[in-house]
Amino acid sequence: MRLRLLKAIAFILLASALLFLLWRGDGYLLIAYGTKTIEMTLWVAALALVVLYLAFWFARKVLIGSAEMVRRFREIFLFGSVERAQKRAATGMVDYLTGDWLEARKKLLRTLDKVEYPLANYIAAARSSFEMGDEAEADNILDKALSLAHSELPVALTRARLHVQAERYEEAINILKPIDIKMPRQAAVLDLMHHIYIAQKNWRALEDLFPAMRKAKVLSNTEFDALEQMLACEKMKTLSEQVKSLLVAERLPALQNLWRSYSRSLQKNPAVVAAYAEALATHYQDQEAEVLVRKALNNDWYAPLVNLYGRLQVKEIHSQIRTLESWLKEHGQDANVLLSLGRVMLRNQQWELARDYFQRSMNLQASVETTMEMARLMEKMGDHKKSSDLYQQGLLLAEQKK
Template sequence: MRLRLLKALVFLLLAAGLLFLLWRGDGYLLIAYGTKTIEMTLWVAALAVVALYAVLWFARKVLLGSAEMVRRFREIFLFGSVERAQKRAATGMVDYLTGDWLEARKKLLRTLDKVEYPLANYIAAARSSFEMGDEAEADNILDKALTISNSELPVALTRARLHVQAQRYEEAINILKPIDIKMPRQAAVLDLMHHIYIAQKNWRALEDMFPAMRKAKVLSNIEFEALEQLLACEKMNALSEQVKSLLVAERLPALQALWKSYARSLQKNSAVINAYAEALATHYQDQEAEVLVRKALNNQWYDPLVNLYGRLQVKEIHSQVRTLETWLKHRPQDATLLRSMGRVMLRNQQWDLARDYFQRSMNLQACVETAMEMARLMEKMGDHKKSSDLYQQGLLLAEQKK
């Protein structure tokens, strides 16, 4: 802007000086070149300079306009105009979002060099090729995308997601780990890795990554709580398997040590309590599990714990029956509770009562576990036809559940 003002000021000064000289007299201009001379008045010389400038300015505009016209005609006839290309790219994105992979890839690839930010088009075209089963073409497109991208993160994430979609989890992890080292605490990378570890049931790796996920705020608070509970349950399940190699007397201290290491909030969670109680029952600590489950159910009702309570084999079976009867007064239509009562009655050899509780449970909710328990009971009671029918019913329910 300042340069333009300076040029305008110089032009005005020169024009004013020229007019002043012309005003003072006609004057003349003599140009000599070898044996030839050109003479003219100063007025004519001034007009000639103005005319020459006008001709040069006009010629410049014509040449630039012609070049622009040639360029635009070339785009229109060979590739289509930028506006048309952008419109085609937009419709290609719509095709991609609606699952028309062939049209999406065709439109997006034809307009890659016409859009201002082509990376999204490269990625969409690659995913379209992958969906069509052309993984080699998808890799080729992503390789090209890497050459125009300022960051390898979007391309790496896309490659990893395609591997995850194909359930090639190790290949996806091999792509993501170097990215995580170069660019730590990237929320998108950590989120994808955490989904892969869940699919692989790699709880140890997920537990190691958990603090980084929390710092990067990958999940919401509710999702973090759910993940923390899942990790606690799986850690307890893993320990339950590991302690099988120990003596029975050594198993309880190991389980208790892990339980005590959990945060208070986890020790109050029903799912975590259930995992611990299951581990206790697996290693013949039914009595301790009974106390834990009873207290937990008195605070918060949770079906898996109710189901487990009926399977616990405690010494004071009459006390267990009284507890179940107390709960049944408040929840007479609870199918899981009725099944647990049936199991306890069966263990107490009160077969008729066990059959009644199982039947009431089945009437409320058809369940594989209940059908199988009642089938075994009918077999003990000598009703083999009823037992066979119940086994068939249980198998049918199991098939429907799949």
Template sequence: MKKLLFIVVALFAFGLWVMFSPPEDGGYMLIAFGSKTFEMSLWFAALVYIVSILVIWLAARLLFGSFYIVRNFSEYMSFGGSERAQKRTASGLVDYIEGNWLQARKKLLRAAPKVDAPLINYLAAARSAYELGDRAEAEKLLTIASETGPDAELAVALTRARMELSSKQYDQCLMTLLRIKGKAPQNPVLLDLLCEVYIARQDWDSLHGIIDRLRSYKIRSPEDLAQLELTIHRERLKKIGEEVRLLLQGDRLPKLRAAWERVPAYLQKDNDMIDVYARQLAINFEDQEAESLVRKALSKEWHPGLVHLYGLLRGRDPRQQLTTAEAWLKQHPRDAVLLLTLGRLCLRNEIWGSARDYFNESLRVKRDPETFAELARLLESLGETQRSSDYYQQALGMAALGLPELPQPKTRV
């Protein structure tokens, strides 16, 4: 700006000098155009030339400056300008977080062409479209997002997998995650999504394969991971228990023992896990193995589930089994589950009177439909059909608990 001002002042001074104090014998210039001629001093011609160049330069600057202003104004009106686009993106992301899907998609898409990193705009807009139920639009926006740069593939795949998981398209979700797994095998978000889809598909073996990485990267809390590992081994035991039922009886126990050995040592001491394993032994007619396991576990820690199971097992020596359970009664005299178990063991030993007494005592501690049903069956076998029918009715009534209180017709006399 200072240079331009200096040039203008210099030209103005030069013009005054040429007009009012021209040098003598400075020469002249004659210009002929057809029959017309133009004559001026050489100094004045130089002044006209310089001024003409200056005018042309200023006109060109003005022309290009006007073009730049028009272009910027057009961009501003179309996209709101870069700064305004950033603000619109921020506002759209707030709408996205708040669940205002329609406004989020509108703002994010409008600002996307003007921001430096449009990937986040297209991903959030795609999820907004998905939440609005427009799956085709969501897929289209994910395709556009994938074209924004070479680093977009992982983000696009994770966004698509989340949508597929939310739609319960578990097979498609798994395929999406496995395609990208090779490029980011340690990505915490990918591992967490794999965990979710494996749980949904009940693919416990595959989930077991990533449990160590879930723990290493602290993707979930220690409590959640402990419960997840318990679930994995519990479900794997149930699965092997079902599978070995297709084998010959002599081949079942080795398979079940091998499955139990694969359970971590600290979980083999967990009574819930012991309960699962013992029940798989029982359904495969390995009651003696189960009885020994349950008896040893209960000698260390009391567990209602194992106590209940103990009354269902056909041990090698039913009399000894009853004696063992009666010894527990000294420490747990008011345990309804133990009393039910004792009643069943008395039935196993054909001690009908004691069985009846144990069932009645169990019902005095806690009214339970299973105990009512056992007592009703015993009374029916003893010929007490009326009382048996009453107990069956009570068992049925308790099993139907949860019915709302509604008016009923009065009994006709």
């Protein structure tokens, strides 16, 4: 604004000075070039100067207007107007969301330089190329997206997700770790890393990641509790495998130390109790497992614990039977209680009672476990045809569950 004002003042002063000079006399202007000379009055020279200026100004406007018109016509006829490009980009996004990868990629790539924020279009076009099996093109599009300002995080996440989709977990982690160092506590990065570690069953890495996830509030409180429970169970299972190399007498203290390291809330969690009890039973600590499972079930009914209770081989088998029978009074329609009773009766060589409990359990819920237990019992009782039929039935159930 100030520059325009100064120019206007300068023009007025110059015009005033010129008019003053012209008013004072009829002076003339002589221009000599080689043997050529041009002579004219100052009035004619001033008029010629004004005409030249106006001609130059008009020619400049015509050229600029023509160039703009050519550009607009070129956009309209070759690429479409900006409005049309935005509409085409929007329909490309719809094609992407509905899985029409070919149309999505074509529309999105043609309108990349027409939309105000093209990063989403780059990412959608890259994913479309990947879904079509053209990974090289997807990488090329993402490389172009990297030239945009502040696009490193979304591009890196997209690359990592494409690797995860192709089950190339190590490549995905190699992309995410530098991003996590450069931009720590990014919820999207931590969330993707935790899903990768679960897929890899890399519980140690997931445990190390857990505090950062909690600080970044990656999951809800309910999801964090479920993840913490899963980690506790998997740690117990891993330790159960590791202690197999120890003497039997050394295994129980190792399992107990890990159990004591858990919080009170985890020790009350039925799934974590089941993992610990399973580990105890695996290492011949059925008696201690029985006490743990019985107390847990008296507080919180949990089907896997009921199932495990019937597999525990304790010395006081009659006490175990009485416990199961007391549960049966409260949970008479629980197939797991009946299965456990059948197992204990089978171990106690009360075959008729075992068959009755197995049959009642099968009537309530068809399961591979119960069918196989009944098949083994029929074999012990000499009914080989019935046993063979039950084995076949169990195999069929197992196939249906796959």
